[in-house]
Amino acid sequence: MNYTKTDLAVNGGPKAKTTPNLPMFPGGLEIGEEEKREVMQVLDAKYLFRYYGPKDFPSKVKKLEEEYKYFLGKRYCLALNSCTSALISGLIAVGVEPGDEVIVPAYTFFATCAAVVAAKAVPVVADVDKSLTVDIEDLERKITQKTKAIIPVHMRGMPARMDKIMEAASKYDLKVIEDVAQSNGGSYRGQKLGSFGDAGCFSLQYHKIITSGEGGILATDDDLIYIRSQAYHDVAACWRKDRFAPPEFEGEIFFGVNFRMSELTGAVALAQFRKLNHIVRRMQRNKALIKKNIIDLPGLDFREITDKEGDTAVCLIVYLPETALVEDFVTALNAEGVEAGGIYNKGVPDWHIYHHWNMLMDKMMPTKKGCPFNCPLCGPAPEYSKDDCPQTIDWLSRSIHFDIPPQLSEEDCAQIAEGIRKVASVML
């Protein structure tokens, strides 16, 4: 169908999307009898702590770890209270030292960067490419003598290019900690995300693909990384059978914190985990339904897909030819009843874009002398600037983002596509 200006809802025409919009809580909206049953078992047994209770009970947290292990094909999984905690524990477990540099992408939630600083290391920010995952060339440019690790982020559902990242890591002898917070259930070239690096860290926070409100998982194949992350997440390594026994090998026990997952969280996470594949398949179906109806639109460019089968499809991102078009395009889409937004706006803070990471730009630590930025032991930290990653800003400032809830019907998808067709064919 050919549209003209007056057909657009923003100019008084009929709306393309008349079905109600759905919020983006993929797993959250699926909470039902399964979660209730698991939680009630924990409450009935009065077994709220994973390591002990009034009588023996099969720990839900342990079961969650076992099912995740099997799913990822890893030797170990550790459940924690968040992905941030998993990232910090992973960095500490792989041996990141105060003042070491760790490379993070310029487009990720601030938690990735904050975890590096919590481990007393120094974040170095690398550009993202058209896939909005880390740009391999810029990643290599950012490697210095002080670089110890890379945190590739599988951002907004999209697998990072793990083959290239692992190649670079091996060439420069770097540790890799994957941030899978936003891409639980995804894969790259047939291998599950989170299973490539020395450690893979997942989030179960409420906005994520599956959720227990808060929660995290760390996966690894390495004995020492597992034991060290477990020790760190559990204050004084209380999990050990004989908790006061001396360490069996060097680096097994040290000061830790409490990042443990509770049994109630484990119960919800376990029921959600069993829904993961189904949720991802529905998002993939919905994204394909929308995309096939807009793929031919002139002037509309698409986020690069690094792996079609492995993309968890939490969102669709398109690029306009010019930044100046974004605001009016979004207004027109919203008038059509299609929920969409620009990703980057200089004046609107967003913790997912390095440009807005004021804490990093100004090295804002809780105390003046604290590691890593002002600590004499660490040496001079890099200077940060909002101009460090111009390619990231170029892609993000021309992008428009659509959530893809798994709960969308075929009719919802058809109407969303029609709304995009209308606006693009008139405005581009």
Ligand SMILES: Cc1ncc(COP(=O)(O)O)c(C=O)c1O
């Ligand atoms: C890319 C990324 N990394 C890390 C995190 C932190 O996850 P959590 O809230 O479980 O600590 C998030 C959460 O939004 C995220 O999006």
